[in-house]
Amino acid sequence: MMFRLESVDARQYRHKSKRVGWTMAALLLVFGLAFSQLLVQSFGSSFWLNALGVLLGLLATSLIFAWWRRRPDMAEVRYVTRLKQHLARVSAHLSTLRQASRQGDVRALDLLAFYHQGMAQLETLEGRTMDDDAERLAERLELRKQRQLHGLPEEVAGFDPAELDAFRRSEPRT
Structure with a gap:
């Protein structure tokens, strides 16, 4: 399938790109901490449970990003x-x-x-x-x-x- 070069507003792209980056970082932090805390409270303190919580946070953040990037306002990104x-x-x-x-x-x-x-x-x-x-x-x-x-x-x-x-x-x- 042919990829066509398009005209994109650089200022608008940079704004959206920064917004996506900060939002994804914040979501990863929140989900990672939330899942880690939930697992530690349910099963006790363990490095592996904390790591699993961060991994689940990464998965949740990735799923949200996969949905978010399909939105029409993300065309530039x-x-x-x-x-x-x-x-x-x-x-x-x-x-x-x-x-x-x-x-x-x-x-x-x-x-x-x-x-x-x-x-x-x-x-x-x-x-x-x-x-x-x-x-x-x-x-x-x-x-x-x-x-x-x-x-x-x-x-x-x-x-x-x-x-x-x-x-x-x-x-x-x-």
Whole structure:
């Protein structure tokens, strides 16, 4: 299924992301303590009962988060999570993609373009800047030149995991 790059309000994303983080931490603390106290009062004091209480607290917090993240107001958080997952998949093959792009492989050029666009968007959304990374800036410039040379648009609309899978199957094994 195609993953499309979307426009996301960075301020709104950071606000929701912080809210989710603090809420989950508070829920874990409350549930962990509550379950631990309940188990200790019921069965006596034990390190293992306290650990089980924390584990049950983690499970309860995870279930609440699983329900909460499906809500429509969490769309930005879901989008960024999926973006990070796709970037991680592509980054696992960066060296091979870079080599194939130097040889003019259009599929590799598309995947690298997605990677750079996604990383730039992620930096913006999380309020970070990596513009002082000369190596990455040089790679972006080279990628832009390669895409122009092959008549490809500067940017891609998104990422199709099937393209990465097809690239992986066709890459030479060493």
